[in-house]
Every structure is written in C-alpha cells, then in structure tokens.
Amino acid sequence: MRNHKGFSIVELMIAMLLGLLLMGGVIQVLTGSQGSYNELVQQARMQETAKIALDYIVRDLRNVGYFGCNGSAMQVANSIDNTSSYYFDINDVLEGWDEDETGIPTKYSGIVEDSSVLEMRLIDISNALTVKDHNPDSARISFNGPHPYPSGTVWTVVDRDCSNIGIFVQSGPTNCVTKAQCTAMDPDDDDKAVSAWAEHVVHNTGLGNCTNHLKGNFDCTNESASIEKAYSPGSSVFTMEEVAYWIEPSGTDATINALHRDGQEIINGVDGLRFRYGVDDDGDGFPDVFLSASAINASASYEFSEVISISIEVDVSTYENTAIQSQTFSTSVRLRNRGLS
Secondary structure, X not given: OOOOOOOOHHHHHXXXXXXXXXXXXXXXXXXXXXXXXXXXXXXXXHHHHHHHHHHHHHHHHOOOOOOOOOHHHOEEEEOEXXXXXXXXXXXXXXXXXXXXXXXXXXXXXXXXOOOEEEEEEEEOHHHOEEEEEEEOOOOEEEEEEEEOOOOOOEEEEXXXXXXXXXXXXXXEOOOOOOHHHHEEEEOOEEEEEEEOOEEEEXXXXXXXXXXXXXXXXXXXXXXXXXXXXXXXXXXXXXXXXEXXXXXXXXXXXXXXXXXEEOOEXXXXXXXXXXXXXXXXXXXXXXXXXXXXXXXXXXXOOOOHHHEEEEEEEEEEXXXXXXXXXXXXXXXXXXXXXXXXX
C-alpha cells in the first residue's frame, strides 16, 4: 500500500490551472466565432435591405419613357389642356430635388438631411386594358372587360400598330373607385355579387380635355394636326401613375429611417438616398455630365428631360451594437426607354 500514491495538492492546482487556461481558450474562440457570425448576419441584413431598396427604385426607373411601344417613331396626340391640373407631358416624366433646396415641394419637408427625392410619371403596365371598339364621334372607348377607374383618371391609349399615342382625361362614366364600392349584392340572390364596374371610358371635351381627338401629332397649344380617327381593336390602354421615392423616419419607430414610395413605407434601415443624373446635353445618346438635382434645377443649360442615366446611392444601417454599423451601396441605371422625340 505504500506504493499507491495520489496527486499532491500542488499537482491538483497545476491541473486545474491548465484546465482553466484550456477552457478560457475555448470560450475565447467561441466568443470570437459568435462575434464574426453576428457581423456576417448584420452584413447580410444590410445587403438585403439595400437590394430591396434599389430593386424598387430601379424597377420603376426602367419603365421611364415606356408607353407601350418603341416611341421613337410614334405620333403623340395630347388632348389634355396644358393649363389643366391633369396635364401630362410624356417628355417630362422625371424630376428630382435635394433636401436642402428651397424649391422642394412642401409634401417632402419631412425627408432626412442630406437625402434626395425622385419623382417619376409612368404608365401602369400591370393593369393594361384592351380596346374592343373606339367610336371617335361619341368619344367612347370600349374594353374587353370592366375597370374600376373614376372620372378624372388620366389615360394613355397606344395603337396596336404603334403608330400613335393618345393622352386624355376620363370625362365619364362616373365609376367606382374600389371593388367594395363597385360590387353590389343581387337582390334576388344573397350569394351572388353584381359588378358595377364600367366597361368603357369617355374622352369628351371638358374636365381637362381641350378636344376629343386622340390621333395625330399635337397638343392643346396647337390642335391643327389633330385627327378624328379611331384606335384599332386590340390597342392597349394604360392609366398613368406618379411614383416618388424619399427617406423619412419610420412610422413605427421614429428613431429609424425608412424608404418611402408614394407615402407607403417600403423598408426601414435606409438612412440616406442620393441621385446623380447623367445628362445628355448634345443628343448623342451618352451622358456628358452627372449632376445633382439641385444643380439641374438651378441651371439654365440642363433639364431633366435630357437625363438618360441615373446613379443611385443608399445608406443602410443595422441599428445593432456590432462592429458593422452602416454602409453605402450604389448602382447605376440606363433609362433605355427615355425620350420620344
């Protein structure tokens, strides 16, 4: 039994010390790995936020200047009075402002510092209607199906052979706005809904229209080139929409900024939005200079109608206490459909 010996207290203390050192190393490795993982997660979240924000803006920008056909050889009949609040010029579909401009519209007064606003006027390609019949004498366009749009809606009709565009304000009929308003229950059958949507529009003079002619190449300053001629069955009709992008505090948390599209909050975590506009000053199809919105608005030499490409920057934040706090992402867009002249 004298040959059986245990550990001495010194040996036990050394073993415990070595074990603590080993555990400390393992914990340090795990902590570092967790920190790296959190940084990667936050980086991925920022990239995802930036991608969503840029995808929304780029998708709309790619439709700027598109009116159903290749517009380079199309005649444009704009029957909306130039002084009317409904007036829409297809060569003036893009406009922007910087946050510190004195001329920025008051509706954008809440945008964050050092950011910009971009407005676009587009056709709503997702809700196109097809012409069944057009009677220019009665200024009536019939469709192959019903629609919920009320009087005062701005429309663009594009001939099936891409020869002409007509722009007008719907003067009738008085129509519903929402499906709930446009649907009534059949009094003889409680389970059967009867749609009150109209299947035509009227483009008479009045309510913004200076003429009921929708063909030719003219506007209301000179109607001499207007033609009273019908659009072919199968022609496409689109409503017009105005789209704007800007940054302001989130409606759910005022400490976080969010990207807004027409007053609707798209995604939060976007702190900044800036645009640089590529202006083709000599008409050769290539941008000659990139300018901010304030530079274009203050210039007598450059116009937004000459913009053929746009550079976009978004600042994205994680709002987390990690090593990665914010990052700037950018992309450029060529306005391939821009310009009809």
